[in-house]
Amino acid sequence: MTFLITDQAPLGDLRARVGGKAHNLFELTDAGFPVPRWAVLGTEAFDIALAAADVQVSDTQMTLSERLAEAAYAEAALQELLIPQQVREAISAALEYVGDGNVAIRSSAKHEDGAANSFAGLLDTFLNIAGIEAVEDAVRRCWASTFSPRATRYRQIRGLDFGDVAVAVIVQQLIQPVSSGVMFTADPVTGARDRIVINAVLGLGEGLVSGAVDADSVVVAKHGGAVIEETVGAKGQMIVAGDQGGVRTAEVPGPRQQVCSIGADLRSGLAELGARLERHFGAPQDIEWAYTDDAQIWLLQTRPITTLEDESGFEAEHFGEAVAPDALRIWDNSNIIESFAGVTSPLTFTTARALYTDVYREYARSLKVAPAQLDQMEAWLPVMLGQFNGHVYYNLLHWYRMVGIAPGYPLNRRVLEVALGVGEPLDSTTARQLKPFAYAGPVLKAFHRSRSTLTYARRFRGIDELVQDFDAAFEEFVERHGLSDVSTLDGPQAYRKFRQIHAEVARIWGPMMVLDAVLLTSVGVLAAMTKVFLPHAPEWFGFAIVNPGSGAVSLEPARALTDIAAFARSSPELWAFIDSADPATAYPQLVEYAEDGDRSWQELRRKVDDYIDRFGYRCLDELKLEAPDLRQDPSGIFHMLRMAAPEDAARPNDSAQAYLDAHLHGLRRTIYDALRAKIQRAATHREHLRFARTQGFGILKSLVAVMARDLQRRELIDDAAEVYLLTRDELFGLYDGSTGRAEARAAVTRRRTLQRYYHELKAPPRFTTIGSSYTATELTAAGWSRAVAAAEAPAGTVLTGTPSCPGAVTGRAVVVQRPEDFSSGILVAYRTDPGWVAALPFASALLIERASPLTHVAIIARELGVPTVVQIGGLTDAVRTGMTIHVDGGTGTVTLLEEQPDA
Known part of the structure; x- marks a missing residue:
């Protein structure tokens, strides 16, 4: 049984026989680090298993779909394999070597845990395994996991030789720890190498990996050991045992206790051990450890840290602005987070950025801004939005410039800050310096600003007629392009329609941006009037008094859902269906019941279909192209219908009206009501416009879905969802020939890896940058950090x-x-x-x-x-x-x- 190798074997050149993970364990053991006893079934055992299962892996070039089909056969064959006798004997010998008790079974592939390829989380590990039959099953499943879809995709993406697939299996003594976790000898998110990051849970570390247990986290300085940051997670009821320097001995009663699994002595011991490991391996390490009740720290495995740079070679991608090295930029997501929350796809961001550019250019044209000044705006119009680590931000200084296109800038900019919800206003000196454009001389400036002001005044007076014109244009736009049926389009047709709509939408929407300017000016004037007429009005009054009113289209979805829920509740049979059906399959079931059932089922389907027809585009993340709307996925409506009926669904808010009636009368009230009515109409129009915008994005979503299926069928991408990892120009390039297949696949591979890391970051609401360099160190200093759970506040807060x-x-x-x-x-x-x-x-x-x-x-x-x-x-x-x-x-x-x- 030459393929059974124990931890006492000479180190030598064993990587090809034992895989990367076991090779690292050999190095740890050989260097005298504390490692629980272990042995490894070398790759020869895997070769024997492949032969016994009649599995042959081709080393020829294949598409991913062909490779996945080959791997699926191999995975199934190994899972059903009867372990050959010689391998069974080796497993028995391994169990005898590591000693009595339960064991851990870990995969160790040839390329795993290396500096170039980590395979982190892709191959299987099994803990608490007891008995020869259970161990054999775990070994079998470890072998099979090397052919799982996730591991196969990883090999294909990384360009690894499938004819060189080899996996060993580690059999290791399982210790029963007081606490366990992972330690990084550099920050795995920011790349900072002056600190050690330790995450831990009480007991076995599987709770940390699965996320089932809130982890404790501590960041310590690599030199000196000072605590930089510490977080204690909430834990369920459990027994904690250990010495006082490691983990306090106590029974933890109750469901939510704050008990740290990383005591001072344990923290110090781990930091010292981590520094030794980094020196030994010559690179920052990702270490799994366990701590037992005899104050012993054990090392379970170590690998080079899988940071953005170290694992993938990919640097984070940012869409900022090219500026002078000393130029300040303020990035704020206070209001944009409503439209583009969290990590947003490159396709959505680049499409939105281009639309913002085109729409606001048309807005400026509609106010008669001269061609020379329009040309100057091209320096900042295309960069009104930025994207950092996948999160979308306003490039705030340019929004102040945009507000300056219309008259009334000093007032409008202050209302803009309220409307955007920015945390801190811009200082007056900087604000006054921000101009959308400049003029050759004072006379020319006076002429053009007067023309824009007169145009704005006409738009202000005729805003109702302007909205009517928009409605007519938008209705014609919808009739031409359709809102739902794209089933007859092929990919190139969808591409051409997408580009056509993209170009048209700016001409329709641009002039309507004056509505925002009208609201800014009017709300600002009303706020000043309120301060004079109603000096003691509460803060909420200023916002409530400008609400659009009960006729706003935005209220209709909530009312319609309430109506559907009330109808369903009138029938025990209908409500039992709403309450119990799986939302993912509820709509097809409803269609079936309506076809075979009585009128109540037919009426319920009619109401649901009517809701989807009218409001199907008003869904979660409705402006994200990657987020399916209710027409594509109607499950969302069934989630909402399950809500308990409100005790009082109709709660008209008359607080602002009551305050006004009690405190303002006569001529002042007449003037106040006239301006307020103007604002409410404009606000109602704005809500109407936003719903129309959602419908427009819905058309684009449908067209992208067609292109995605087309590109997948042509094997330009492997999965339809990968289309959202392309930028708008890259997607267009796949149809106009400017983007090649290799280029698109490389972009998808890079961004898929990057997006996993983006989700681990906590995005600051506001940060500043100087110049155009956006390194990890600079962004960390600006406020970007790892996302960690915060402790809940105490009662009385x-x-x-x-x-x-x-x-x-x-x-x-x-x-x-x-x-x-x-x-x-x-x-x-x-x-x-x-x-x-x-x-x-x-x-x-x-x-x-x-x-x-x-x-x-x-x-x-x-x-x-x-x-x-x-x-x-x-x-x-x-x-x-x-x-x-x-x-x-x-x-x-x-x-x-x-x-x-x-x-």
Whole structure:
């Protein structure tokens, strides 16, 4: 049994026989590091298994689909293999060598855990295995995992030789740790090499890997050991044992205890061990460790850190702005987060960036901006948005420039800050220096600014007629391009239609951007008037008084859902279906029941179909091309219909009107009402325009889906979803010939890897850059960091935000990332988008961490009379689902109370 190799074998050149992971264990053992006893079934055993299973791996060139089919056969054959006798004897000998007790079984592929290829998480590991039969099954599954779809894709993407596939299997003594985890001898996200990052959980580390247990995290300085950052995760009930310097001996009662699994002595020992490992291997290491109750730290494996640079060779991709080395830029996502939250695909971002450019260019033309000044705007129009680590930001200084196109800049810029919800206003000196363009002389400036001002005044007076003209143009646009049926189009046809729509949409939408300017000016004037006429008005009044009114189209989706839910609840059979059906398959079932059932089923289907026809594009992340809308995936409507019926779905908000009636009369009231009416009409028009915008993006989504299927069929991409990893120009290039297949595949490979890391980052709401260099070190200094769980705030904590709708509510907090996860209580969210409106009738109050009082959902919440507070710093870090909190929408305060809800 020459293929059974123990940890006492000479190191030699064993990598080809034992794989990367076992080779690293040999190095650890040989260097005297503490490693639990182990042995390895070399790759010869794998070759014997392949022969016994009649599996042959071709080394010829194949497409990914062909390679996946070959691998699927091999995976299935190995999973069903009867272990050959000589291998069975080697397994028995390995178990005898490592000693009594349970074992860990780990794959160790030839290229695994190397500096070039990590295979991190792609091959299988099994813990707590006991008995020869269970060990044989684990060995069999380790072999099979080398042919899993994820490992096969990785090999294909990395260009590895499939004829050289080889995997060994480690059999290792399983120790029973007090705590365990991973340690990085450099920051795996930022790449900073002056620190050591330790993550840990109590007990076995599988809870850390699966995410089932909240991990503890500590970052210490590599030299000196000072604690830079520490986070203690909440843990369930468990027994903790160990010495005082490692983990405190105690029984942890109750469901949410703050007990650290990384004591001071353990932290110090790990840091010292990590530094030794880095010196030994000559590179930063990713280390798995375990700590036992006799104060012993054991090393389970180590590999080079799989950072962006080290594992993939890919540097993070940023879409910023090319500027002078000393030029300041402010990046803020306060309002854009409503449209493009979190990691956003390259296709969505580059499409949106181009549309913003074209739309605002047409807006300037509509205000009679002269050609010479339009040319100057090209220096900043194309870069009004930026994208860093996959997150979208306003290039804020250019938005101040855009506001300067219309008259009234000093007033408009202040209202802009409120509308965007920016955390800090721009200083007056900088703001005054920001001009959208310059003129050759004062006379020319006076002439052109006068012409733009007169044009703006006409637009201001005739805004209702302008919206009517838009409606007619948009209706004709929809009739020409269609909103739903793209089934007859092929890829090239979809490409041509996409480009045509892209070009048309700016001409339709550009002139309508004057509506935003009208609102900025009007709201600013009304705010000044309020300060004079109503000097003691509460803060929320200024926002509530400009709400668009009950006729806004934005309210209709929520009302329609309430109507459907009420109808379904009138029939026990219908509601049982809504309440129990899997949302993913509910719509096809409803179609079937409607065809075979009575009129109530047919009526329910009619109502659902009508909702999808009217509001199918108003969905979560509706402006993200990668996010399916209800026409593509109707499951979302069934999630919403499951919500409990509100006690009082109709809560008209008359607080602002009541305050006005009580405090303002006579001529002042007449003047005030006239301006307010103008603002409310403009706000209603704006909500209408936003819904039309959503429909336009819906058309683009349908066309991208057609192109994606076409590109996959032609094997230009491997999966339809990969189309969203291309930029707009790269996608166009696959049809006009300017992008080659290899170039597109390389871009997809790079960005797929990058996006995994983007999701691990915590994006700051606002940061500044100097020049155009966006290195990891510079962005870390600007506020980018690893995403770590924060400790909940103690009872008695008072959080403050911006009051948006008055009302006092005490109740149970429900913190959600998606509206379908909410059913009742106080709705708490980091951010929202228009797709959240359907949840508002079921909320007793609304709290949003990142939103302005003029954001879409805040406006609708006021119309529904839902007490609302926005711009609450640290909200979703401090509040957890189940907490009892008191919300005062009038003062903008949120108080965490002592009492807890019943279990």
